[in-house]
Amino acid sequence: MKIKILLVTVVFLSTLLSLHALTYSTVENDEKSTNILDAKISEEKTRKDLTVNHILFDDVASEQNDNCGEATYEDVNGRITIEAENLVVASTNWNVKTVFANYTGTGYLSWDGSNNLNSPGSGLITTKIKINTPGRYRFQWRSKIGVGSNSTEHNDSWLRFPDADDFYGEKNGNRIYPKGIGKTPNPNGSSSDGWFKVYLSGSTNWTWATSTSDNDAHQIFVEFDTAGVYTMEISGRSQFHLIDRISLSNNASNPLDLTNTETPCANSVLGVNEVATKSRISLYPNPANQFIYIDNNTSAKEFSSISIVDFRGVEIMTSQINANNNEVDVSRLSAGVYFLLTNAGNYIKFIKR
Numbered sequence: 001m002k003i004k005i006l007l008v009t010v011v012f013l014s015t016l017l018s019l020h021a022l023t024y025s026t027v028e029n030d031e032k033s034t035n036i037l038d039a040k041i042s043e044e045k046t047r048k049d050l051t052v053n054h055i056l057f058d059d060v061a062s063e064q065n066d067n068c069g070e071a072t073y074e075d076v077n078g079r080i081t082i083e084a085e086n087l088v089v090a091s092t093n094w095n096v097k098t099v100f101a102n103y104t105g106t107g108y109l110s111w112d113g114s115n116n117l118n119s120p121g122s123g124l125i126t127t128k129i130k131i132n133t134p135g136r137y138r139f140q141w142r143s144k145i146g147v148g149s150n151s152t153e154h155n156d157s158w159l160r161f162p163d164a165d166d167f168y169g170e171k172n173g174n175r176i177y178p179k180g181i182g183k184t185p186n187p188n189g190s191s192s193d194g195w196f197k198v199y200l201s202g203s204t205n206w207t208w209a210t211s212t213s214d215n216d217a218h219q220i221f222v223e224f225d226t227a228g229v230y231t232m233e234i235s236g237r238s239q240f241h242l243i244d245r246i247s248l249s250n251n252a253s254n255p256l257d258l259t260n261t262e263t264p265c266a267n268s269v270l271g272v273n274e275v276a277t278k279s280r281i282s283l284y285p286n287p288a289n290q291f292i293y294i295d296n297n298t299s300a301k302e303f304s305s306i307s308i309v310d311f312r313g314v315e316i317m318t319s320q321i322n323a324n325n326n327e328v329d330v331s332r333l334s335a336g337v338y339f340l341l342t343n344a345g346n347y348i349k350f351i352k353r
Contacts, residue, residue: 071265072127072128073263074129074131075250075263077252078133078250079247079250079253079260079263080246081261082263083334083336084141084243084245084246085105085108086311088125096110097242102205104142104245106310110241111241111242115237115238116158116237118190120160120193120195120235123235124235127232128229128230129229131226134225135251136250137249140248140256141245141246142256143210143242144205144242144244145200146240147240151201154241155200155201155241156199157237157238157241158195158233158234158235159196159198159233160193160194162194163230163231164230166221169212170220171217171218176213178192178193187212187213187214187216188214189213189214196212199211206244261353281347282295283295283350286350288351289331290330291327291328291331292328293326293327295326303343304320305319305321306318306343307340307343308330308340309338309341310336310337310339336351336352337349338352
């Protein structure tokens with residue numbers, strides 16, 4: 001009897017060990033499968049990020065070949081239009097937001113840093129602009145207060161054009177200059193080291209009202225005597241001041257029209273064709289309003305899906321593509337410059353009007 005009990009016990013323990021081994025093996029295999037899946041996802045993300053980075057690098061090279069140098073924007077017939085949310089604001093306290101309605105583009109900038117009422121330079125945004133049409137430009141931005149109901153609070157930011165030939169406020173033919181550049185008279189209120197305090201007034205809604213000099217509003221002008229690349233600088237002053245769009249106009253037609261497209265540098269047909277040759281795919285029409293149609297040339301790699309990214313590398317949309325469906329609806333995209341990226345690594349730049 002003792003031998004039978006012993007045998008049963010051994011068989012029972014053996015069965016338990018086998019079940020434990022099977023369970024461990026299953027868990028281990030599940031973990032391996034999960035790790036493999038995670039690795040594949042990571043690999044795909046890395047491939048996509050590298051492709052996007054390559055596109056952006058290639059586009060910078062294309063822009064430089066078009067004599068843009070460091071310029072991100074350029075004037076087109078005396079008009080420069082910039083969506084503020086497309087400015088480079090990394091490592092600043094400017095943030096892209098969409099809380100308040102009726103903005104243009106994909107959002108607006110909000111200064112979420114501290115108040116810098118007498119010390120410009122915090123949260124510095126530096127943007128290079130190519131001037132093709134020398135002359136006098138009026139500066140305006142479409143802005144809004146981001147908190148409260150008093151249009152004289154949270155209503156201003158700092159502005160400077162450090163390498164322009166002249167930068168001043170003007171009212172009834174009389175000019176004022178930023179403090180710190182050796183020119184007088186200077187504005188009422190804060191100003192320092194070539195910076196103007198630029199404020200809105202009279203509205204709590206989005207407005208193009210753009211002035212300097214407290215209680216003595218002057219319009220803002222900047223002069224460029226020769227064609228070339230110049231610098232625009234913006235920094236945070238009043239917390240929760242919101243900036244939607246920026247306009248510089250040298251007697252341009254309807255410069256504040258909200259349907260005006262941005263004027264990025266090197267958005268010429270030459271720039272687009274250079275990228276198309278490298279990518280070996282093409283699309284039409286370019287620029288586009290509602291639909292684009294993709295021509296997958298026989299020399300290009302076959303692909304089945306596309307992504308559209310903006311010039312910051314942010315993915316905006318995806319779509320499936322095949323021989324019977326080469327149409328992509330881009331009607332909901334904001335006006336600007338985009339890249340179409342295929343899952344085979346082909347790419348092309350296009351413009352949405």
